Structure formats: structure tokens, C-alpha cells
Amino acid sequence: MIEKQRTSxxxxxxxxxxxxxxxILKQHDVDCIVLERSTFPRFSIGESLLPACMESLKKAKLFDAVNKAGYQFKNGAAFRRNGKYTHFDFTQKYTEGEGTTFQVQRGPFDKLLADEAQKQGVEIRYQHTVTAVDVNLEKPILSVIDEQQQPYQIEADFILDASGYGRVLPRLLDLESPSGLPPRKAMFTHVTDNITENLATELNYDRNKITIYVHPKHADVWYWLIPFSNGRCSVGVVATPEFFDSYPQDEITALKQLTQEEPHLGQLFRDADFCHASGTIGGYSANVKHLAANNYAMLGNAGEFLDPVFSSGVTIAMKSAELATDVLVRQLKGEAVDWQQDYAKPLMVGVNTFRAYVEGWYDGRFQNVVFFENANPDIKKKISSILAGYAWDTNNPYVASPQKRLSTLAEICSIK
Structure with missing residues (x-):
């Protein structure tokens, strides 16, 4: 007889x-159980947080622990293309809220958040894997295998899918949908960078910012450089899958070659030690047929993931958690809610804002804006707000009408 458990x-x-x-649910005295198939810490990318994440962490009472953890301080984003350099200072932005954040190795960072949630009373079950879900009941039932490979079931009032790239509910409920973005692949590693203060000064390198490089010969190929506080950094290259076919199959060898193709990055890495594990991820852009129903909802990457270029993934994940728990608490109190109007539609405001600028990056419009030499300070603050993660502030015209505003601005910036 399979044991059946019960939670809210x-x-x-x-x-x-x-x-x-x-x-957040614990603050509202909602009983919940978190099922995690892995053990923590575990590796993940998405290492450069945005300031808007800090607002979500404050709401969850997790900010103080993150602020004290000694992560690499981050106050903006730098961009380099064919010798041109520009940067955005996130403290100089249009929207109110935190203007600084951190760059983190996700293994210890995710474990810190989970540990702090446990300290608040949250029950997390590691190495518990969801194998099936029945949402056609008034109260859905999940089939689970625990760390001893023993099956059991949980009946709940509601399910939140925060499984990220695992995309548990989309897979089990056949909710997968094409993203609409062309397929891309990321190749990445961590390096011991050995970037001295003298070298950073010589090359005008700011460790307090993520740096995005555009490949000198391929405008749709870009690199990320994310420094950590322990002398390491994350470096990755994003391109179409076919782009990597002409490079060595060994990922470290390929990454060494690719970093040398960008002159500034090559100089910055002249003493770097590529001594850590590498990885690739492809086909990461994803979508779903719908984000929520009356007894389940998808959060973050489980619902939709765009592209890593503006580090929006963790921000969307945390914002979706905020929005969904707000609606869920109301529903559990007996209020009538509309998950499409109250959750999906507000969440997509920010997702679609990021989408507009991701598309603009690859088709060149947003690159024209980023590297424009005579930027209007007021407009730059509005763009800085979006890059800082405040993509839900519809008082910002570049959020309210992202495609139209970006196209107009890109056209102005392209005039010689």
C-alpha cells in the first residue's frame, strides 16, 4: 500500500x-513541502544576479543572509565590441529600488537560500523525485520517489513548479510549447582568472560589473565574463549550435581558442588557469501552453526561459515566486482569483520586456543602442532600469512599449 500524505x-x-x-508562504502560515530531486550544493549557471532580485529576497526575508555572505559586489554591466567600451551603472536608473547586487556561484548561493528557508521552518526533502501528477482532481496528487527509492503520494491544494530546466509539470502534463526564439547553445567554464589589480587597471577592467563581449567577426556571438569573490570567474560563449562545429570537441580547448579571438578578453586571460570543469547547454529557450491553472502554476524557467544575455533568468524566477504566492495566498483564504489575469498576465509584462531586448540584441537594434556614443542621460537611466531587472515598471516607457520604443531608439542611434 503506497502511503498518501497531505499538505497545502x-x-x-x-x-x-x-x-x-x-x-513567503511560510510568512503566511501556509503549510508547504519542497521536493528537490538533487542534493545541494549543485552546479547551475545564471550566476550574475540583477538588483531587482534583491527586492524579492527582501520580501522573502532572505536578503540579510545573502548580503552577509561575501559574494562579489556588482553595480552594473559593461559591454565591449571591436574595441568599443561602454557600461551601465545600475545605481543610475529610472526605477526606485536596489541598485546593486552580487555575482554568485550558484551551488553555494542556492544552498544558502534553501538553508535560510529551512531556518524559517520550510520543509525541504532532498533527493525526492516527482514521477507523475494528477491535476484532474479537485486536489492534485503527486507520485514521488524518495531518497531510499520508496514511492509515496502527496495530496495538495496547489502545486508550484519551481523545477527550472527540469520543467517537471510541462513534461508530465504535455504543456511544452516552442519558444519562438532561434535555438542557441552556451559553452562555459569557471577559470582561476589571476587578474591582478595592475592588469585590471591596464585594461580598464571593472570586477564590480559583468562584462558582455561581442565576437569581433560575428555580431550574434557573445561572451559573458562574471567575476566571483574567490579569484575565479565564469566565462561562457553563446552562439548557434552550428557555430561551434568548427571548434575542437574538447570544451576547454574550444573555450581557450574562443577567448583568444576577442583581443581584450585574450589579454585579460593571459595568465588565467582553465583548471575547472566545463559544460554546455543547448535548446534552453522554452515556453509553455499556459503558465497556471486553478491548482498549479509554473515559476521561472519551468514556465519560460528566454536567453542568458541579460541575466534575466533568476530575476524572472524570483519575480514569478512573488506574484504566484500573492495570488495563491488569496486563493487559499477563499478569495476568487483568476490565474491568467492575476498571475500570468502581470508576469509576462516583464518577460515580454526582456524578450524585446533579447531579440533586439541578436538582430542588432539593441547593440546599436548600447554602443551609441552620445547617449541621452535620461534614456540611459530608463534602459539601465531594465538591465537592472526592473522590467515590470510600466511607468518606464521602455517597459510599457518595449518593441516600439526600442525600434525607434535604435533607428535614431543608427543615424550617422
Whole structure:
């Protein structure tokens, strides 16, 4: 006889969206169980946070622990293309809110959030894997295998899928949908960078910012450089899958070659030690047929993931946790809610804002804006707000009408 358990909310996944959602629900005395198939710490990309994440962490009462953890300080984003340099200072932005954040190795960062949620009273079950879900009942039932490979079931009032790239509910409920973005692949590693203060000064390198490089010969190929506080950094290259076919199959060898193709990055890495594991991820852009129903909702990457270029993934994940728990608490109190109007539609405001600028990056419009030499300070503050993660502030005209405003601005910036 398979044991059947009962709770109010089951959260699938203990990553940032799962921890934030669980912590917020705990503040409202909602019983929830977090099911995580892995053990923590575990590797993940998405290492450069945005200031808007800090607002979500405050709401979940997780900010103080993150602020004290000694992560690499971040106050903006720098961009380099064919010798041109520009940067955005996130403290100089249009929208109110935190203007600084951190760059983090996700293994210890995700574990910190989960540990802090547990300290608040959240129950997290590691190495528990969801194998099936029945949402056609008034109260959905999840089939689970625990760390001893023993099956059991949980009945819940509601399910929040915070499984990230695992995309548990989209897979089990056949909710997968094409993203609409062309397929791309990321190749990445961590390096011991050995960037001295003298070298950083010589090359005008600011460790307090993420740096995005555009490949000298391929405008749709870009690199990320994310420094950490321990002398390491994350470096990755994003391109179409076919782009990598002409490079060595060994990822470290390929990454060494690619970093040398960008002159500034090559100089910056002249003493770097590529001594850490590498990885690739492809086909990461994803969508779903719908984000929520009356007894389940997808958070963050479990619902939709765009592209890593503006580090929006963790921000969308945390914002979705905020929005979903707000609606869920109301529903559990007996209020009538509309998950499409109250959750999906507000969440997509920010997702579609990021989407507009991701598309603009690859088709060149947003690159024209970023590298424009005579930027209007007021407009730059509005763009800085979006890059800082405040993509839900519809008082910002570049959020309210992202495609139209970006196209107009790009046209102005392209005039010689």
C-alpha cells in the first residue's frame, strides 16, 4: 500500500524561485513541502544576479543572509565590441529600488537560500523525485520517489513548479510549447582568472560589473565574463549550435581558442588557469501552453526561459515566486482569483520586456543602442532600469512599449 500524505502546497524544486516562494508562504502560515530531486550544493549557471532580485529576497526575508555572505559586489554591466567600451551603472536608473547586487556561484548561493528557508521552518526533502501528477482532481496528487527509492503520494491544494530546466509539470502534463526564439547553445567554464589589480587597471577592467563581449567577426556571438569573490570567474560563449562545429570537441580547448579571438578578453586571460570543469547547454529557450491553472502554476524557467544575455533568468524566477504566492495566498483564504489575469498576465509584462531586448540584441537594434556614443542621460537611466531587472515598471516607457520604443531608439542611434 503506497502511503498518501497531505499538505497545502507542494513546491517542486528548491532553487531560487522555490526557496523564495516557500519562505513567503511560510510568512503566511501556509503549510508547504519542497521536493528537490538533487542534493545541494549543485552546479547551475545564471550566476550574475540583477538588483531587482534583491527586492524579492527582501520580501522573502532572505536578503540579510545573502548580503552577509561575501559574494562579489556588482553595480552594473559593461559591454565591449571591436574595441568599443561602454557600461551601465545600475545605481543610475529610472526605477526606485536596489541598485546593486552580487555575482554568485550558484551551488553555494542556492544552498544558502534553501538553508535560510529551512531556518524559517520550510520543509525541504532532498533527493525526492516527482514521477507523475494528477491535476484532474479537485486536489492534485503527486507520485514521488524518495531518497531510499520508496514511492509515496502527496495530496495538495496547489502545486508550484519551481523545477527550472527540469520543467517537471510541462513534461508530465504535455504543456511544452516552442519558444519562438532561434535555438542557441552556451559553452562555459569557471577559470582561476589571476587578474591582478595592475592588469585590471591596464585594461580598464571593472570586477564590480559583468562584462558582455561581442565576437569581433560575428555580431550574434557573445561572451559573458562574471567575476566571483574567490579569484575565479565564469566565462561562457553563446552562439548557434552550428557555430561551434568548427571548434575542437574538447570544451576547454574550444573555450581557450574562443577567448583568444576577442583581443581584450585574450589579454585579460593571459595568465588565467582553465583548471575547472566545463559544460554546455543547448535548446534552453522554452515556453509553455499556459503558465497556471486553478491548482498549479509554473515559476521561472519551468514556465519560460528566454536567453542568458541579460541575466534575466533568476530575476524572472524570483519575480514569478512573488506574484504566484500573492495570488495563491488569496486563493487559499477563499478569495476568487483568476490565474491568467492575476498571475500570468502581470508576469509576462516583464518577460515580454526582456524578450524585446533579447531579440533586439541578436538582430542588432539593441547593440546599436548600447554602443551609441552620445547617449541621452535620461534614456540611459530608463534602459539601465531594465538591465537592472526592473522590467515590470510600466511607468518606464521602455517597459510599457518595449518593441516600439526600442525600434525607434535604435533607428535614431543608427543615424550617422
Amino acid at each position: 502546497v507542494v513546491i517542486i524544486g528548491a532553487g531560487p524561485s522555490g526557496s523564495v516562494a516557500a519562505a
